[in-house]
Amino acid sequence: MLGALLIVFREVMEAGLVVGIVLAATRGIPDRGWWVSLGVATGVLGASIVAMFAGAISSAFSGTGQELLNAVVLIVAVISLTWHNVWMAEHGRELVAELRQVGADVSAGRRPLTALALVVLIAVMREGSEIVLFLYGIVVAGTSTQALLAGGLLGLLAGACLTGLSYLGLIAIPARYIFSVTTVLLTLLAAGMAAQSIRFLQAAGVVTALPMHVWDTSWLLPDSSILGRLLHVLVGYTAKPTAMQLLVYLLTLATVLMLMRRSSASRRHAAQA
Amino acid sequence: MQLILIILVALTFGVITSEARSADDIAITIKDHRFEPAEISLPAGQKVTLSVANQDATPEEFESDDLDIEKVIAGQQSATIQVGPLDAGRYEFYGEYHEDTAKGAIVVK
Numbered sequence: 001m002l003g004a005l006l007i008v009f010r011e012v013m014e015a016g017l018v019v020g021i022v023l024a025a026t027r028g029i030p031d032r033g034w035w036v037s038l039g040v041a042t043g044v045l046g047a048s049i050v051a052m053f054a055g056a057i058s059s060a061f062s063g064t065g066q067e068l069l070n071a072v073v074l075i076v077a078v079i080s081l082t083w084h085n086v087w088m089a090e091h092g093r094e095l096v097a098e099l100r101q102v103g104a105d106v107s108a109g110r111r112p113l114t115a116l117a118l119v120v121l122i123a124v125m126r127e128g129s130e131i132v133l134f135l136y137g138i139v140v141a142g143t144s145t146q147a148l149l150a151g152g153l154l155g156l157l158a159g160a161c162l163t164g165l166s167y168l169g170l171i172a173i174p175a176r177y178i179f180s181v182t183t184v185l186l187t188l189l190a191a192g193m194a195a196q197s198i199r200f201l202q203a204a205g206v207v208t209a210l211p212m213h214v215w216d217t218s219w220l221l222p223d224s225s226i227l228g229r230l231l232h233v234l235v236g237y238t239a240k241p242t243a244m245q246l247l248v249y250l251l252t253l254a255t256v257l258m259l260m261r262r263s264s265a266s267r268r269h270a271a272q273a
Numbered sequence: 274m275q276l277i278l279i280i281l282v283a284l285t286f287g288v289i290t291s292e293a294r295s296a297d298d299i300a301i302t303i304k305d306h307r308f309e310p311a312e313i314s315l316p317a318g319q320k321v322t323l324s325v326a327n328q329d330a331t332p333e334e335f336e337s338d339d340l341d342i343e344k345v346i347a348g349q350q351s352a353t354i355q356v357g358p359l360d361a362g363r364y365e366f367y368g369e370y371h372e373d374t375a376k377g378a379i380v381v382k
Contacts, residue, residue, distance in 0.1 A: 003372065054332060055347035063353040066344060130334065133345060134370050137331030140348065199341065205355060223338045240341060 004151030005158070007134055010226070011127040012159025014233045015043070018123035020166035021189065022116045025084070025182035027171055028095060032113060039117035043124025050125060051132035064204035070126065071204070074197035077122045080115040081190035082256050085183055087115075089260035090267045092179045131156075185234070187256050192236020194252040195245040202242060210243035303327040303346070306371035313379045318358045326351035333375065337366035340379070357381075 019036065026032040050057065050069075057065045088095075131152070138148045173181050201207040218239035221228050231237035236249060299321055302309045306329060315321060327333050327346040335344045335354065346352045359381045368375025 007369065051332075054345055055350040058345065058347065058350060058352050066352075130345070130369075133332040133334070133347075137333075137348070137370055140331050203342070203344075203355070218338060238341075239338065 001147040001151035004134075004138065004148040005155040008131055008152045008155030009158045010155075010229060011131050012156055013162050014229065015123040015127040016159050016163030017166055017230070017233050018189065019120055020163045020170065021182060021185050022120055023167045024170035024173075024178065025088075025186060026113065026116060027178060028098060029113065035113040035117045036120055039120025040124050042117075043121040044128055046121060046125035047128025047132050050129040051136065054129070054133060061204075064206075067200040067204035068206070071197040071200040071206075073122045073126065074193045074200070077119050078190045078194045078197070078252065080118045080122075081186050081193070082252075082259065084115045084119075085186055085190075085256055086259045086263045088179060088183055089264040092183070096175060096179060183260075187253065188235045189233075190256055191249045191252040192232070192234070195236045195238070195241065195249040198245045198248045199238070199242070202244065207244060210247065212243050213240045214243050214246050216240045297321045299323050301325045301377070303329055303333055303368065303375065305329065306331075306333070306368060306374045308366075308368070308375060308377035311377040313377070315357070315359065315379055315381045317361045317381050320355070320357045323354040323356055324351060325354065331370070333371065334369035335366065336369045337364065339364040340366060342366065 019040065022039075023032070023036055026036070054066075057069055059065060061068055135149070135152055138145055138152070170182065170185075171178065198207060202211060216239060221231070221237070221239060223229070223232060223237075223239045228237060228239065238245065241249075297320060299313055299315075301313070301323055303325065325335055325344075325346055327348060327350055330348045332345060332347045335342060335346055335352070337343075340356055340359075342354055342356070344352055344354055356379070359379070361381050364379040364381065366377050366379070
């Protein structure tokens with residue numbers, strides 16, 4: 001039962017952190033609850049579909065279907081996150097101003113929610129498919145099903161609580177700074193996801209350049225530890241990154257920052273004109 | 274004549290490829306949530322393909338932090354995983370859904 005609890009908790013935690021950050025990043029935007037719920041719901045649906053076709057996906061593209069699918073959805077998430085951040089660089093100031101005027105109708109933030117809903121969908125789908133497969137295995141095996149399912153449910157609950165806590169922690173940040181903090185978090189999230197997509201492309205044999213490991217901190221903080229997983233989601237931590245992963249991580253950071261800077265600069269120009 | 278030639282070519286090809294497979298293709302089965310063989314010896318610096326056949330009805334996630342692998346294998350399905358070339362050492366892997374029993378390692382010498 002404890003094993004089931006831990007497995008489900010780990011996966012929910014990974015998706016939940018992303019949802020928590022997205023919720024905080026969309027504070028004050030109307031309808032965001034609806035958008036995030038839509039992301040979660042379609043994510044659960046997607047997870048079930050991915051789990052149902054796990055065998056077919058796995059054997060597609062001469063056995064690399066699973067890696068390619070992971071890589072593609074991660075790249076879509078990276079693009080969505082980048083898009084949101086660039087949009088925030090342009091409109092963040094208005095949002096903060098409106099957030100501080102309690103009761104004011106926030107009209108600025110209608111556009112980027114599809115992007116973030118997509119990010120939620122992808123996070124829930126990726127982690128969720130593993131939960132669905134695991135729970136399916138429990139049901140098929142049929143032994144001590146109830147205890148295991150109870151463990152799984154408790155894990156789900158614990159993971160949901162952590163999502164709530166991460167959100168509450170983030171919105172405790174004063175309105176002035178909250179979007180700066182969530183922008184940093186979303187940028188790191190994007191870089192981590194980009195590096196992870198490279199890992200899948202390397203596993204599929206699509207990317208073969210720079211395969212050497214840059215460092216190995218698995219003795220200090222293994223990927224399988226809870227803290228390792230937490231940092232993996234938040235900043236893309238990997239105990240043994242390859243040179244290509246590191247390169248893409250840094251390139252993503254640089255690209256997002258550059259696009260944001262350009263976007264906020266053009267905004268200032270427009271304001272002066 | 275042509276037919277004989279084709280058969281000969283096919284045979285040679287078949288022999289060559291099957292030899293190449295046996296040299297760097299390692300079969301692992303998952304049964305009752307255990308790996309068989311649970312320990313695999315490999316020479317250092319060789320690239321190999323693991324063919325993991327899951328004979329259980331339940332899905333399993335083949336995972337290894339040491340090898341940087343994470344792959345879901347549905348029940349009654351198999352998957353291929355590229356590994357290496359590796360330096361000498363012990364590389365552990367496990368089945369994430371049945372961590373108590375599904376444990377194995379690749380020992381590189």
